Amino acid sequence: MTVASPVLALDLGGTSLRAAFAPLGDPAALEMVGRWPAPASMAELEGRVASILADRPVAGIGITAPGLVEGTVTRWVPNLPFLDGIDLQERLAPAGVPLAAGNDAQMALLAESAVGAAAGLDDAILLAIGTGIGSAVLTGGRIARGAHGGACSFGWASADIGDPGEDRSGWLERKAAGRALDAHATAIGLADGAALIDAARRGEGAALAAIGAVGDALGTVLAGAVALLDPQLVLVAGGVSESLDVLAPPVLAAMRRQLPPHLRGITLRAGVFGPRAGLVGAAVAAGRGREWWRRKE
Structure with missing residues (x-):
């Protein structure tokens, strides 16, 4: 054969x-x-x-x-x-x-929609949070691409009308990606973002406040995306997905503050394939x- x-x-x-x-x-x-x-x-x-x-x-x-x-x-x-x-x-x-x-x-997102956490779904959002923030949308059963392949780049979304912008990174990346976690950690005397997550798991107040700020940024931007797209699921991929135990609560709280009642039941989940x-x-x-x-x- x-x-x-x-x-x-x-x-x-x-x-x-x-x-x-x-x-x-x-x-x-x-x-x-x-x-x-x-x-x-x-x-x-x-x-x-x-x-x-x-x-x-x-x-x-x-x-x-x-x-x-x-x-x-x-x-x-x-x-x-x-x-x-x-x-x-x-x-x-x-x-x-x-x-x-x-x-x-x-x-x-193609992996998750074909054989992973979003299999069988028609509408989902994925955020891949690592050094930067990548994102993708499944809508009507297909990956949204836009006119040039760059649709749904949520790392460039902003919740600050006074932000001056940058050429190589967006507002949400600067507020909530891995390097933002590292910066928050350094500001309170910790080595890096991983140490910040560990401190938050131990219930340390300064670490929880820093995680809350990151979660507020993510949740506020995601609320706009959920209101626009009405997905069945929001998936988180990348290294930060392993920290959803401490990150998900402030993200969901911020999302629900900004969403109408019929969208507040949105689920936030880690993808099954990780790296x-x-x-x-x-x-x-x-x-x-x-x-x-x-x-x-």
Whole structure:
């Protein structure tokens, strides 16, 4: 019996590149290949992918990127600027092998909606909270992409009309991402965001106040998104998802303050794939092809 070729899933982030093979029909059954520091150039990325593919044919390639992706072109990737304007199909895929590319948060939601916490749902929001904030929306059973692939970038949402803005990070990222947790920790004499979370779990007042400020920012912005989209579920992915035991209460409180009664029952939950979500999503996308965001009937 002939065994079908697997797909190659690549999760390219601002600090690392991870790779895994997966069966075409079972994207969550990842066979890890390796993890490396994020490439410093296109030539380094091409060389790495070529070495992975050297001895193994694949049915398709899926790749995430931490930025704006339009089709298979990475339009704007702030942490990896050498990718700006690059067509990944042309540069990474061997002849005849299709490639699917997408924003990392959109791919994470694809994983959760296909085979994870949002499976069977038509409408959901995902926030991927790490060093920055990525986000994605499932609406009517498909991932919202917008005109250029950059829809629903909630890290750029603002609840402060006086904020002057920045070119490379949005208000919510500056108030609630991992680096904001680190800054809050330093301000009260703790090492980093992880120490802040631990202190909040111990009930320390200053840590709880800091977590409350982060939760207020997240919940206020999410309330606007929930009011606009009426999702069945809000998912949290990324490293901060492991801290929902202390973060969820202030987030939900802020959301419910800003929502009408019929939307206050919204559920906030961690995704099931954790740090594997990008790889699983890339494997799903590789099986679906270039228009991976459309629900496969």
